Amino acid sequence: MKDWPWYSYLVVAVVLFAIVFLMFLKPRNEKIANAKEERIRIENEVNQLKLKKRQLNKIESELQTLTGTLKDLEVVIPQQREMYDILKQIQQLAYDSHLDIVKFVNRGEIEKEFYWEWPIAIEITGSYHNLAIFFDRLSRFSRLFNTENFAIRALPRQNDAETITANTTIKTYIFRETVPADKPRPKSPGK
Numbered sequence: 340m341k342d343w344p345w346y347s348y349l350v351v352a353v354v355l356f357a358i359v360f361l362m363f364l365k366p367r368n369e370k371i372a373n374a375k376e377e378r379i380r381i382e383n384e385v386n387q388l389k390l391k392k393r394q395l396n397k398i399e400s401e402l403q404t405l406t407g408t409l410k411d412l413e414v415v416i417p418q419q420r421e422m423y424d425i426l427k428q429i430q431q432l433a434y435d436s437h438l439d440i441v442k443f444v445n446r447g448e449i450e451k452e453f454y455w456e457w458p459i460a461i462e463i464t465g466s467y468h469n470l471a472i473f474f475d476r477l478s479r480f481s482r483l484f485n486t487e488n489f490a491i492r493a494l495p496r497q498n499d500a501e502t503i504t505a506n507t508t509i510k511t512y513i514f515r516e517t518v519p520a521d522k523p524r525p526k527s528p529g530k
Contacts, residue, residue: 425482425511429461432480436473437500438465448513455513458487464494464504477509485510 426443433440444460463470470491477484489507 425457426459428480429459429477429509432476433463433473436465436476437469438463438473439501441504446508454515456510457513458508458510460488460506460508462504462506464501466500466502467491470503470505482511 426445430440430443440461440463442460442462446458446460448455448457463473465473474486477486487508487510489505491503491505494501494504
């Protein structure tokens with residue numbers, strides 16, 4: 340080997356370098372390239388998951404806000420029929436206003452698209468001032484009430500506490516979560 344020409348040493352060195360490169364360095368480079376591709380894929384996946392997490396947090400926040408709003412609205416228009424409680428509360432409002440309820444007539448529920456309308460016809464006797472107090476208290480009640488068909492008449496026999504009789508229909512509402520699918524929606528006129 341001592342008497343080999345210089346280029347034979349060079350050829351041996353190149354062959355040894357090629358063997359080392361093919362046996363050790365090339366597989367490592369492939370592993371490194373595969374690891375880089377895997378890292379990029381995982382980073383992209385992590386970024387997508389972070390975006391979905393932000394969207395989920397936003398949706399959860401909106402859901403909490405809407406749930407709170409729904410709970411506030413359920414006080415005004417509850418989802419359950421509370422006939423006994425409502426009648427009792429109206430009667431208590433009339434009693435606190437120094438009025439006498441002569442007649443309560445439950446007219447039954449009227450089905451609407453998203454709610455039930457519940458009219459209650461009442462006849463009240465008392466003074467005009469006390470009737471105004473009753474309606475003022477009714478307007479401040481946590482539930483939604485509407486008054487319709489309101490009529491006042493003077494009593495034929497009056498005293499200090501009773502000078503008028505009033506007939507009215509008080510409507511309250513009950514929220515429906517499901518809309519009936521069997522009823523077609525009304526069409527607009529002219530279509």
